[in-house]
Amino acid sequence: MARPALRVDAVLVQAxxxxxxxxxxxxxxxxAAGQDGWKAWAYPISVDLLLVAAWRRLRTDGPTRLAWCWFVIALVASLGANVATAGLLDLHTVPAWLRILVAAWPALAFLGGTLLAHTPAHVEPEARADTDPAPGPPAAEDDQEHAPASGADTREPAALIASEPEPVPVPPAVSAPPVPAALVDHARKVADDHEQRTGTPIDSDTLRARLGVPPQLADAIAARLT
Structure with missing residues (x-):
């Protein structure tokens, strides 16, 4: 037996x-708040559209502060109208604050709809098993524990001696350069003048700077002066 194409749903009828x-x-x-004509019919459409937009944002992007905020605002506007028109409010003498709220609703609804439509959703990254880094190759320490420490342990003593690196020859000490006697006399005068002016003996760096000689020659002259 074929099912009927159109089925009456109690929940749909209630909605x-x-x-x-x-x-x-x-x-x-x-x-009652002064919005007559087509403007009075536009208000319920605006409230219901904002409520549906906020609910759609909650269903598609998950619970966010933005969606919940505008959903609650639209729900309060809808429930407030239902309660206000149930006899608790005299529709012939609407208070001024309610007139202000009704007049400001279009701008508020436009702001909410724009934010819901154009604000990007913040999606939390989900941890997936396939994105985990692949395990690397097993460490080679386990194999090295069972392997010989080095190939040199199994060789003969003669092979060990032959494989040792040859000692690096140490270069001979550089002999001090010869110092002319005239240069020594001139250096002694410079040293005496420096000591008279400063009260301290002249050092090798100062002597080299005053004489304009290489460092080794300055060291040799300083050794002759002591």
């Missing part, structure tokens, strides 16, 4: 009835 009543209450409240 239609609730939507129609809420639509009428919002229209009556807007009309």
């Amino acid at each position: 239609v009835i609730a939507g129609a009543l809420s639509f009428a209450h919002l229209h009556d409240l807007a009309a």
